[in-house]
Amino acid sequence: MPETPTAFQRGHDHDRCVRHALSAAADHCREAGLRLTPLRRKVLQAVWRSHHPLGAYEICDALVAEGDQVLPPTVYRALDFLERNGLVHRIASLNAFIGCNQMGRHSNGRYLICSDCGSVAELPPDELLERFAFEAGAMAFEARSVRLEAVGRCAACAAGTTGP
Amino acid sequence: MPETPTAFQRGHDHDRCVRHALSAAADHCREAGLRLTPLRRKVLQAVWRSHHPLGAYEICDALVAEGDQVLPPTVYRALDFLERNGLVHRIASLNAFIGCNQMGRHSNGRYLICSDCGSVAELPPDELLERFAFEAGAMAFEARSVRLEAVGRCAACAAGTTGP
């Protein structure tokens, strides 16, 4: 069974992809006793709809464009909730957020960040990350999250099919 | 031969550690034909002296405290130079900079970030990172840098010998 890709990929039905993510998030929250309020849902939807990681102020703009009056603290609080509960990731080097496709295995992740077009692909965690957490433990470091970020050029940009 | 630790470690002669880093940086720049100007040297020294990753504005303050009048753009430009040339790393999740102890193998690295005390230890790159870069290449992603950031609790904090 193929992974749901986090980053936008050409030629797929992204509306369907977003709907799937939102319904999975709703399921996850119901099971975990979390409140996916309308605001949080809208923020999550804005993040998923985007083809790039979205900054907090871009999320503001997106919601305002839909007629909601939201200010930064509101968005940051919703993002806090979503990140704490593994529904989005913050890509620190971009000051931006991306939908998470690995709900429940939130703490570890691997990301391919294209410095040309800004797209980010999330790969599933693998045993290397877990092994690293174990090795860190041997050095008396208790790792809560292990994240690997590769910065470079994505296939589309290398092929010249995307503007910078 | 033991690695020079990036993060502060109890009970070592940190002045000596800083002097070593600065002289290694000077050597590196001389060999590479780079200009380690007085300003850049002072910024690098401020970063190395600190026991935590240092923010750009903290660096400003440190230099001002020594009698230099420096403003943010000046510091950011010096940091740009130092980072481009592998003398410091930016820890994106902390908006802060740390001296690099892996000059020349700058692009890949592994970091242990303590969320209690803010200390960061840099571990040397290993085959895990190279293997990941290779796998990314198989997916047509050209990785220029691969960095692993583990967030958790360091040994000192776990032992309760450090305040938060």
Add this chain to the structure above:
DNA sequence: AGAGAAAATGTTATATTGTTGCAATTCTTT
């Protein structure tokens, strides 16, 4: 040495990102 080009730094203003604190509202529980 001296002129011109390039690199580095100084300075002012501004842009971007993120937070604090408190009031108002909504949801949950008793």
Add this chain to the structure above:
DNA sequence: AAAGAATTGCAACAATATAACATTTTCTCT
């Protein structure tokens, strides 16, 4: 319904980073 907890609205503000342009220093070539 009443009390308490969680969420949201709102205004001001703090922290981080950059743009644009002037000035100085350094390098290069004659």
